[in-house]
Amino acid sequence: MKEKTSVNAKRRKPAQSRARATAEAIQQAFIQLLVEQGYDQTSIRQVISLAGVGIGSFYEYFSSKEALAAVCIHLRVKAVATTMRACIDAHRDAPLPERIDALIDAQIQAPLAESEHWAALFLVERRISEADAFRKPYAEFVQLWIDMLDAGPGLPAQRRDTGTAFTIHSMIYGLVSQALITRIPGIDPARLRTTIRTAVHGYVSVIAPHAYRLFEFERMLGLKLPQ
Template sequence: MQASLPAAPKRRKPTQSRARATAQAIEQAFVQLLVEKGYAQVTIRQVLALAGVGAGSFYEYFASKEALAAVCIRLRVRAIAEALQAAVLASATASLPERVDALLAAQLQAPLAEPEQWAALFHLERQVSKPQAFRELYREFVLLWERGLGAGGDWPAGAALGDAAFAAHAIAYSLVSQTLMARTERPDAAALRALVRQAVHGYLSVVAPRAYRGCLNF
């Protein structure tokens, strides 16, 4: 879920509030234009005009349009990873089905809240991502799922935790990303959330049946 682009010259990170606001305006303008026009049609000049900043401000933080694209994807994906980490910690003492619900809520919240933006970002990711970078970030998400699934004492000793984590993340990520990319109409967020939940819980109830005994609400 993260783009990795060719290394670009280092640019100053926007640490002060005014500088951060400028960078955010550029990032938001880019994503808006990405949704409206598609990546190939977006120019730096258009981004500057929409953001209301000069070229000097742009190149202070971004080396190119490609670097800006990478930052926009990275920041949004990083926010989801942070939400997943928080869900792992907050639900550590809950039952397995409850932990899974917490992980799904964290992973699905942002894409389902802004589906048009995420559809465009998912398409862009496939254009610019390098395989190794994609694998590394995918592995990070799988590890977060592994921590969440294994946090309680109800994970069966004989079940392959890593495989289950990979499958659970793959189901959630694939259903959401492919729904947003493949369908032209705005998705029904509640229906898609229910579909993902049913698919992930259904799979895990087979892998860890004792943890799901008596749990029919999925």
């Protein structure tokens, strides 16, 4: 998941509730139009008409349509990252397979719940994002996976690195974004979740086989064994 950070995304931070409501109405209208007719066909005048605000209100918070799109992407990426951080804290010291399942669900819950919105934003993001804007949020999500892998036992010390976390995040991001953008028939949220879990657990079980064998023993015996 990426965001554009190089544009002047907002001219003024909507600090008060009424101003915040105006900015949110503009964002919601933009996303609705984006889903219905695409980025090129969506104009600022259409957005403010649907939002019920004036042109001055738009430019009070957003410098352009591109900046509005960047804000919409940024806020959704930020919300997912916040959910993932809370998940890491809630599952600290849990068995490795459980930690992985929990963070997968935290990462994909929002995109799968609002698949049309995220599909439209994924497409726009590819048009407006630059290299630096891509790297920063991607690195943040990789770091979240590093934190989860470090939040408990199971993973060998030599595998607690950026490479492992990068591979996991790349599989999740790639599968989710491509499934939503391409809309391949037969890919529903439950099936996609299963596919992602299978891919990630298959990878991690190869580099941390002991953790998975121990987890299966615990499940069969109903016991908590030392790791």
